[in-house]
Amino acid sequence: DTNAMLEEADSLRLADPKKAKQILDDLDRESLGIEEQYTYDYITIYISTFMEQNLGKTIKRYEAFIKRIPDSPAKVRAMTSLLGLSAYKGHWPRSFALVSELTSLMNRIDAHEVEPDAYNGLVLFYNEVEQPDMAISYAQKIFSHPAATSYHQCIALTEQAFNLAISEPAKISDDDFYDAIELCGAVPLPYYVAVNYNNLLDFLIDKQAYTEASLIVSEATKHVEAIDFKYLTASLLLIKAKLKVAASEPEQAKQYALQVLEADADKEYRESLISAYSILANIAAEQQQYEQAYEYEKKHRELSVSLYNQKVTKSLAIQEARFDLQAKESQIDLLDKKNQLLSTESKLVKEQISSMLLVIGLALLVVVMLLFWSYRARKTQKRLHYLASTDHLTGINNRGYFSEKSKAILTNAEKSESSVSLIFIDLDHFKTINDAYGHKVGDWVLVKVVESLKALTAAKGMQIGRVGGEEFGIILPDTDSIAAKDFAEQCRETIQKIDTFDTGSHFQVTASFGIADTGEAGYNLDNLFSAADLALYQSKKYGRNRVCCYQSDKIDL
Numbered sequence: 001d002t003n004a005m006l007e008e009a010d011s012l013r014l015a016d017p018k019k020a021k022q023i024l025d026d027l028d029r030e031s032l033g034i035e036e037q038y039t040y041d042y043i044t045i046y047i048s049t050f051m052e053q054n055l056g057k058t059i060k061r062y063e064a065f066i067k068r069i070p071d072s073p074a075k076v077r078a079m080t081s082l083l084g085l086s087a088y089k090g091h092w093p094r095s096f097a098l099v100s101e102l103t104s105l106m107n108r109i110d111a112h113e114v115e116p117d118a119y120n121g122l123v124l125f126y127n128e129v130e131q132p133d134m135a136i137s138y139a140q141k142i143f144s145h146p147a148a149t150s151y152h153q154c155i156a157l158t159e160q161a162f163n164l165a166i167s168e169p170a171k172i173s174d175d176d177f178y179d180a181i182e183l184c185g186a187v188p189l190p191y192y193v194a195v196n197y198n199n200l201l202d203f204l205i206d207k208q209a210y211t212e213a214s215l216i217v218s219e220a221t222k223h224v225e226a227i228d229f230k231y232l233t234a235s236l237l238l239i240k241a242k243l244k245v246a247a248s249e250p251e252q253a254k255q256y257a258l259q260v261l262e263a264d265a266d267k268e269y270r271e272s273l274i275s276a277y278s279i280l281a282n283i284a285a286e287q288q289q290y291e292q293a294y295e296y297e298k299k300h301r302e303l304s305v306s307l308y309n310q311k312v313t314k315s316l317a318i319q320e321a322r323f324d325l326q327a328k329e330s331q332i333d334l335l336d337k338k339n340q341l342l343s344t345e346s347k348l349v350k351e352q353i354s355s356m357l358l359v360i361g362l363a364l365l366v367v368v369m370l371l372f373w374s375y376r377a378r379k380t381q382k383r384l385h386y387l388a389s390t391d392h393l394t395g396i397n398n399r400g401y402f403s404e405k406s407k408a409i410l411t412n413a414e415k416s417e418s419s420v421s422l423i424f425i426d427l428d429h430f431k432t433i434n435d436a437y438g439h440k441v442g443d444w445v446l447v448k449v450v451e452s453l454k455a456l457t458a459a460k461g462m463q464i465g466r467v468g469g470e471e472f473g474i475i476l477p478d479t480d481s482i483a484a485k486d487f488a489e490q491c492r493e494t495i496q497k498i499d500t501f502d503t504g505s506h507f508q509v510t511a512s513f514g515i516a517d518t519g520e521a522g523y524n525l526d527n528l529f530s531a532a533d534l535a536l537y538q539s540k541k542y543g544r545n546r547v548c549c550y551q552s553d554k555i556d557l
């Protein structure tokens with residue numbers, strides 16, 4: 001199973017890099033999933049750190065890898081390893097930038113499984129740059145992290161105890177170190193067990209608990225010797241020397257101090273050396289070996305100055321890197337704020353536009369509604385006018401409106417001194433039709449008569465109206481009674497020809513006509529109406545179905 005092989009290589013990468021490499025070589029990288037390929041590449045670079053012993057090259061590989069791959073857990077791991085190497089190399093600007101990139105990457109993605117590794121990396125980094133508070137805060141993230149193993153917990157406990165001993169010694173006790181020793185022993189991480197013993201001894205000596213310290217020295221020696229790491233050996237020897245000084249055993253103190261010088265012949269761990277020279281100088285002075293004391297004191301001073309310079313250089317570089325990063329971050333912050341401002345502004349503009357559109361929309365709606373209302377009002381007005389002016393049954397003007405129109409025609413005619421004629425038409429024996437065939441047939445006759453009259457009056461400027469139940473009027477502009485009489489005859493004949501077949505009965509429809517013109521009756525409407533009425537009366541009187549004209553002296557038959 002390729003994934004199981006990859007996991008095995010991963011777990012062996014620190015303990016047995018050669019074996020891990022062997023496993024990777026046996027693996028077909030292309031057969032892995034994309035995330036697994038990233039892990040494969042990460043382990044390859046990680047192993048190369050040990051195999052090639054060329055940190056510069058490894059760092060370049062990590063940088064290229066980080067650039068190449070997308071946000072992923074493997075990227076978190078690579079950045080964590082790179083952070084360790086960069087700090088070790090004293091590349092402070094890059095280290096601080098990496099810390100910020102790493103923490104933001106972890107916020108962006110779900111890197112749950114690899115987070116404890118990253119936190120460990122951050123703890124060690126803040127240790128290195130002497131920011132104990134930050135180291136402690138990341139250690140605490142590990143304690144509560146569900147993916148943290150006892151490996152992570154061991155490192156976190158060790159670093160927390162170490163940093164608390166520096167920043168807040170009142171807050172911790174021997175137990176904190178013993179907890180770390182127990183946990184690291186169970187993993188097992190013998191290196192960290194030894195580190196914790198040394199740290200505990202330093203802590204005890206700092207608070208002058210010499211007896212307590214003496215009791216665990218032999219146990220500590222066992223663990224430190226098992227590791228065989230120069231730095232640890234030198235610090236433990238120094239601890240022993242300090243204890244002998246405290247126990248007023250200068251000869252033994254001197255022996256241990258001299259062993260420190262031997263253990264760190266390359267002068268790599270100057271802090272132990274400096275303290276050892278200081279102890280040696282004091283003892284020599286007490287023993288009145290002043291020349292010797294002077295020599296030790298000289299070495300002590302030299303190393304102190306050199307360490308001090310080294311520390312100052314490092315601290316300055318760290319400060320500068322932190323300052324640069326802060327400056328960059330505040331620049332980015334400023335840019336962010338500017339962008340936020342811009343986006344708020346554009347949002348505001350958008351909102352203004354949309355509220356303007358809303359206002360325009362509302363205005364349009366109001367206009368449309370007003371138009372609609374006025375349209376409705378006009379329609380209603382028209383309808384009311386129609387209802388007020390029209391006869392329901394026949395659809396022609398009713399008496400009132402017919403009179404109005406006639407009046408207007410007369411007024412105009414009077415101005416132009418032209419003739420106007422009025423014809424009154426009254427159906428004959430209509431009551432008999434109603435009585436004999438029913439009211440509905442009577443209605444049918446009325447409609448039929450109007451239809452025939454309308455056909456005759458159409459397009460001649462004449463107006464027709466229903467002036468009574470079975471009585472109609474026609475007003476004829478520019479027409480004298482002679483022409484009107486001809487027209488009336490036409491009407492009379494048309495009515496007479498109405499075929500009542502559709503009613504289911506056969507009967508004759510006739511009408512009587514009365515005509516008056518302005519030449520005889522004048523332009524007064526009432527007079528004209530009365531004159532036409534009179535002529536109509538004459539038609540009825542002389543046998544119906546005929547046309548009579550009004551003449552001021554006589555009625556023309």
Ligand SMILES: Nc1nc2c(ncn2[C@@H]2O[C@H](COP(=O)(O)OP(=O)(O)OP(=O)(O)O)[C@@H](O)[C@H]2O)c(=O)[nH]1
Nearest residue numbers: 426427428429430431432434439440442443469470
């Ligand atoms: N079916 C119907 N009958 C109507 C309508 N309006 C009036 N009438 C009838 O018309 C008849 C008019 O009768 P009269 O005034 O006595 O006149 P006539 O029977 O036509 O006799 P003459 O006019 O003398 O020839 C009445 O019976 C009215 O009820 C209507 O809208 N429909």
